[in-house]
Amino acid sequence: MEPLKGLCTIVTPDLALEQFAEQHAAELNPANAIHGGEQVSGVFNTQRRWPNGMILRVHFLDGDPAVHKRVEPIAHEWSQYANIKFQFGAGPDAEIRVAFNPNVGSWSYMGTDCSLPQLAGKPTMNLGWLRPETAETEYRRVVLHEFGHALGLIHEHLSPKAEIPWDEEKVIAYYRRTNGWNEAYIRSNVLALPEADEFTAFDTKSIMLYPVPRELTKGGYEIPWQNSELSEVDKEFIAKIYPFPA
Numbered sequence: 001m002e003p004l005k006g007l008c009t010i011v012t013p014d015l016a017l018e019q020f021a022e023q024h025a026a027e028l029n030p031a032n033a034i035h036g037g038e039q040v041s042g043v044f045n046t047q048r049r050w051p052n053g054m055i056l057r058v059h060f061l062d063g064d065p066a067v068h069k070r071v072e073p074i075a076h077e078w079s080q081y082a083n084i085k086f087q088f089g090a091g092p093d094a095e096i097r098v099a100f101n102p103n104v105g106s107w108s109y110m111g112t113d114c115s116l117p118q119l120a121g122k123p124t125m126n127l128g129w130l131r132p133e134t135a136e137t138e139y140r141r142v143v144l145h146e147f148g149h150a151l152g153l154i155h156e157h158l159s160p161k162a163e164i165p166w167d168e169e170k171v172i173a174y175y176r177r178t179n180g181w182n183e184a185y186i187r188s189n190v191l192a193l194p195e196a197d198e199f200t201a202f203d204t205k206s207i208m209l210y211p212v213p214r215e216l217t218k219g220g221y222e223i224p225w226q227n228s229e230l231s232e233v234d235k236e237f238i239a240k241i242y243p244f245p246a
Protein backbone atom coordinates (compact mmCIF):
# COMPACT_ATOMS: atom_id res chain seq x y z
CA MET A 1 0.00 0.00 0.00
CA GLU A 2 1.27 3.43 -0.95
CA PRO A 3 1.31 6.10 1.76
CA LEU A 4 -2.27 7.32 1.89
CA LYS A 5 -2.58 10.65 0.20
CA GLY A 6 -3.97 13.37 2.37
CA LEU A 7 -3.03 11.77 5.63
CA CYS A 8 -0.59 13.91 7.51
CA THR A 9 1.05 13.60 10.87
CA ILE A 10 2.43 16.16 13.22
CA VAL A 11 5.59 14.63 14.54
CA THR A 12 6.54 15.27 18.13
CA PRO A 13 9.92 14.56 19.67
CA ASP A 14 10.02 11.19 21.38
CA LEU A 15 9.46 10.94 25.09
CA ALA A 16 13.09 11.35 26.05
CA LEU A 17 13.17 14.70 24.26
CA GLU A 18 9.82 16.06 25.27
CA GLN A 19 10.88 17.95 28.36
CA PHE A 20 13.85 19.35 26.53
CA ALA A 21 11.52 20.43 23.72
CA GLU A 22 9.48 22.49 26.16
CA GLN A 23 12.57 24.18 27.56
CA HIS A 24 13.84 24.82 24.06
CA ALA A 25 10.51 26.43 23.10
CA ALA A 26 10.56 28.63 26.21
CA GLU A 27 14.14 29.72 25.59
CA LEU A 28 13.35 30.73 22.03
CA ASN A 29 10.15 32.51 22.98
CA PRO A 30 9.35 33.08 26.68
CA ALA A 31 5.64 33.30 25.78
CA ASN A 32 5.75 29.55 25.18
CA ALA A 33 6.25 28.98 28.89
CA ILE A 34 3.04 30.76 29.83
CA HIS A 35 0.23 28.29 30.25
CA GLY A 36 -3.39 29.29 30.20
CA GLY A 37 -2.58 32.62 28.62
CA GLU A 38 -4.48 34.39 25.96
CA GLN A 39 -6.20 31.93 23.66
CA VAL A 40 -5.67 33.28 20.19
CA SER A 41 -6.53 30.32 18.07
CA GLY A 42 -8.45 27.09 18.12
CA VAL A 43 -5.78 25.30 16.20
CA PHE A 44 -2.59 26.68 17.61
CA ASN A 45 -0.27 24.89 19.96
CA THR A 46 0.56 27.77 22.28
CA GLN A 47 3.76 26.11 23.43
CA ARG A 48 5.76 25.98 20.20
CA ARG A 49 5.70 29.52 18.82
CA TRP A 50 8.70 31.00 17.10
CA PRO A 51 9.72 34.49 18.18
CA ASN A 52 7.65 37.01 16.24
CA GLY A 53 9.50 38.44 13.24
CA MET A 54 11.85 35.49 12.93
CA ILE A 55 13.43 34.51 9.64
CA LEU A 56 13.13 30.75 9.39
CA ARG A 57 15.76 29.17 7.22
CA VAL A 58 14.70 26.30 4.95
CA HIS A 59 16.90 23.60 3.45
CA PHE A 60 15.98 20.84 1.00
CA LEU A 61 17.73 17.63 2.04
CA ASP A 62 16.94 15.81 -1.20
CA GLY A 63 14.34 15.75 -3.97
CA ASP A 64 13.92 17.10 -7.48
CA PRO A 65 14.90 20.75 -8.12
CA ALA A 66 11.75 21.10 -10.26
CA VAL A 67 9.70 20.21 -7.17
CA HIS A 68 11.72 22.58 -4.94
CA LYS A 69 10.96 25.41 -7.33
CA ARG A 70 7.21 24.85 -6.95
CA VAL A 71 7.26 24.45 -3.17
CA GLU A 72 9.02 27.72 -2.35
CA PRO A 73 6.53 30.35 -3.65
CA ILE A 74 3.62 28.56 -1.98
CA ALA A 75 5.33 28.49 1.41
CA HIS A 76 5.96 32.25 1.14
CA GLU A 77 2.21 32.92 1.07
CA TRP A 78 2.10 32.52 4.84
CA SER A 79 4.37 35.57 5.10
CA GLN A 80 1.64 37.79 3.66
CA TYR A 81 -0.30 37.21 6.87
CA ALA A 82 2.36 36.28 9.43
CA ASN A 83 5.36 38.33 10.47
CA ILE A 84 7.66 35.40 9.72
CA LYS A 85 9.84 34.92 6.67
CA PHE A 86 11.12 31.74 5.09
CA GLN A 87 14.64 31.90 3.70
CA PHE A 88 15.18 29.08 1.23
CA GLY A 89 18.55 27.67 0.22
CA ALA A 90 19.90 28.29 3.69
CA GLY A 91 22.09 25.20 4.09
CA PRO A 92 21.91 22.15 6.32
CA ASP A 93 21.81 24.02 9.64
CA ALA A 94 18.45 25.57 8.66
CA GLU A 95 15.59 25.38 11.17
CA ILE A 96 13.33 23.64 8.64
CA ARG A 97 14.83 20.71 6.75
CA VAL A 98 12.62 19.23 4.06
CA ALA A 99 12.90 15.69 2.71
CA PHE A 100 10.93 14.12 -0.14
CA ASN A 101 10.94 10.45 0.86
CA PRO A 102 8.05 8.93 -1.15
CA ASN A 103 7.60 6.09 1.34
CA VAL A 104 6.62 8.03 4.44
CA GLY A 105 3.82 10.35 3.31
CA SER A 106 3.66 13.97 4.47
CA TRP A 107 4.43 15.17 7.97
CA SER A 108 6.12 17.93 9.90
CA TYR A 109 7.41 18.74 13.32
CA MET A 110 5.62 21.55 15.14
CA GLY A 111 7.05 25.07 15.39
CA THR A 112 10.12 25.35 17.58
CA ASP A 113 10.54 21.58 17.78
CA CYS A 114 12.09 21.86 14.31
CA SER A 115 15.19 23.51 15.73
CA LEU A 116 15.85 21.04 18.55
CA PRO A 117 19.60 20.45 18.51
CA GLN A 118 19.00 16.72 18.95
CA LEU A 119 17.31 16.66 15.55
CA ALA A 120 20.14 18.45 13.74
CA GLY A 121 20.70 17.13 10.25
CA LYS A 122 17.46 15.17 10.24
CA PRO A 123 14.33 16.06 8.28
CA THR A 124 11.77 18.21 10.11
CA MET A 125 9.28 17.92 7.26
CA ASN A 126 8.55 15.32 4.60
CA LEU A 127 6.65 16.09 1.39
CA GLY A 128 6.31 12.53 0.16
CA TRP A 129 3.91 12.69 -2.74
CA LEU A 130 4.89 15.78 -4.73
CA ARG A 131 6.27 15.16 -8.23
CA PRO A 132 7.21 17.59 -11.00
CA GLU A 133 3.94 16.70 -12.78
CA THR A 134 1.69 16.91 -9.69
CA ALA A 135 -1.26 19.31 -9.99
CA GLU A 136 -0.88 22.78 -8.50
CA THR A 137 -3.88 22.38 -6.16
CA GLU A 138 -2.20 19.36 -4.59
CA TYR A 139 1.00 21.35 -4.08
CA ARG A 140 -1.01 24.08 -2.41
CA ARG A 141 -2.84 21.70 -0.08
CA VAL A 142 0.30 19.98 1.05
CA VAL A 143 2.78 22.85 1.18
CA LEU A 144 0.52 25.43 2.88
CA HIS A 145 -0.55 22.75 5.33
CA GLU A 146 2.89 21.41 6.26
CA PHE A 147 4.41 24.88 6.57
CA GLY A 148 1.43 25.67 8.80
CA HIS A 149 2.69 22.94 11.13
CA ALA A 150 6.19 24.38 10.92
CA LEU A 151 4.69 27.69 12.13
CA GLY A 152 3.08 25.83 15.04
CA LEU A 153 -0.43 25.09 13.80
CA ILE A 154 -2.08 21.79 14.62
CA HIS A 155 -4.79 19.92 12.77
CA GLU A 156 -8.23 21.42 12.63
CA HIS A 157 -9.70 17.92 12.52
CA LEU A 158 -8.32 17.26 16.01
CA SER A 159 -11.05 19.47 17.35
CA PRO A 160 -13.10 17.39 19.80
CA LYS A 161 -16.08 18.50 17.77
CA ALA A 162 -14.72 16.47 14.86
CA GLU A 163 -14.68 13.12 16.76
CA ILE A 164 -13.09 10.80 14.25
CA PRO A 165 -13.87 7.09 14.51
CA TRP A 166 -10.33 5.93 13.80
CA ASP A 167 -9.86 2.21 13.23
CA GLU A 168 -6.98 2.11 15.68
CA GLU A 169 -5.62 -1.25 14.54
CA LYS A 170 -5.38 -0.06 10.95
CA VAL A 171 -3.84 3.26 11.93
CA ILE A 172 -1.19 1.52 13.99
CA ALA A 173 -0.43 -1.02 11.24
CA TYR A 174 -0.20 1.78 8.70
CA TYR A 175 2.34 3.92 10.55
CA ARG A 176 4.32 0.90 11.69
CA ARG A 177 4.79 0.04 8.04
CA THR A 178 5.27 3.51 6.52
CA ASN A 179 7.25 5.19 9.30
CA GLY A 180 8.56 2.35 11.43
CA TRP A 181 6.97 3.84 14.57
CA ASN A 182 5.96 1.78 17.59
CA GLU A 183 2.43 1.70 18.97
CA ALA A 184 2.99 4.16 21.82
CA TYR A 185 4.46 6.71 19.45
CA ILE A 186 1.60 6.28 16.97
CA ARG A 187 -0.96 6.65 19.75
CA SER A 188 0.51 9.90 20.98
CA ASN A 189 1.09 11.35 17.50
CA VAL A 190 -1.91 10.28 15.50
CA LEU A 191 -4.71 9.15 17.76
CA ALA A 192 -4.36 11.39 20.81
CA LEU A 193 -5.40 14.98 21.11
CA PRO A 194 -2.45 17.29 21.60
CA GLU A 195 -2.01 18.40 25.18
CA ALA A 196 -2.80 21.88 26.40
CA ASP A 197 -4.81 22.88 23.39
CA GLU A 198 -8.17 24.45 23.60
CA PHE A 199 -10.40 24.49 20.64
CA THR A 200 -12.68 27.29 19.67
CA ALA A 201 -14.64 27.18 16.45
CA PHE A 202 -14.37 24.32 13.99
CA ASP A 203 -13.29 25.93 10.72
CA THR A 204 -14.28 23.65 7.86
CA LYS A 205 -12.41 25.86 5.37
CA SER A 206 -9.09 25.70 7.22
CA ILE A 207 -5.98 24.58 5.34
CA MET A 208 -5.23 22.71 8.57
CA LEU A 209 -8.34 20.56 8.13
CA TYR A 210 -6.73 17.61 6.47
CA PRO A 211 -8.74 14.79 4.98
CA VAL A 212 -9.19 11.61 6.94
CA PRO A 213 -9.06 8.58 4.63
CA ARG A 214 -11.82 6.00 5.03
CA GLU A 215 -9.17 3.25 4.91
CA LEU A 216 -8.24 4.12 8.48
CA THR A 217 -11.65 4.70 10.03
CA LYS A 218 -14.69 2.69 11.00
CA GLY A 219 -18.05 2.78 9.30
CA GLY A 220 -16.81 4.46 6.12
CA TYR A 221 -16.20 7.76 7.90
CA GLU A 222 -14.04 10.17 5.97
CA ILE A 223 -13.26 13.82 5.65
CA PRO A 224 -12.86 14.40 1.91
CA TRP A 225 -10.00 16.32 0.46
CA GLN A 226 -11.30 19.81 -0.08
CA ASN A 227 -9.21 22.74 1.09
CA SER A 228 -6.23 23.99 -0.86
CA GLU A 229 -6.19 27.65 0.19
CA LEU A 230 -5.73 29.52 3.45
CA SER A 231 -9.14 30.25 4.93
CA GLU A 232 -10.09 33.70 6.23
CA VAL A 233 -9.84 32.28 9.74
CA ASP A 234 -6.38 30.81 9.03
CA LYS A 235 -5.20 34.26 7.92
CA GLU A 236 -6.66 35.97 10.97
CA PHE A 237 -5.22 33.39 13.36
CA ILE A 238 -1.70 33.52 12.03
CA ALA A 239 -1.77 37.33 11.93
CA LYS A 240 -2.64 37.40 15.62
CA ILE A 241 0.11 34.97 16.50
CA TYR A 242 2.81 36.65 14.44
CA PRO A 243 1.60 40.26 14.19
CA PHE A 244 3.24 42.82 11.96
CA PRO A 245 4.48 45.94 13.75
CA ALA A 246 1.73 48.55 13.96
Ligand SMILES: [Zn+2]
Nearest residue numbers: 008009010210
Ligand atom coordinates in the same frame (compact mmCIF):
# COMPACT_ATOMS: atom_id res chain seq x y z
ZN1 LIG B 1 -0.95 17.89 9.06
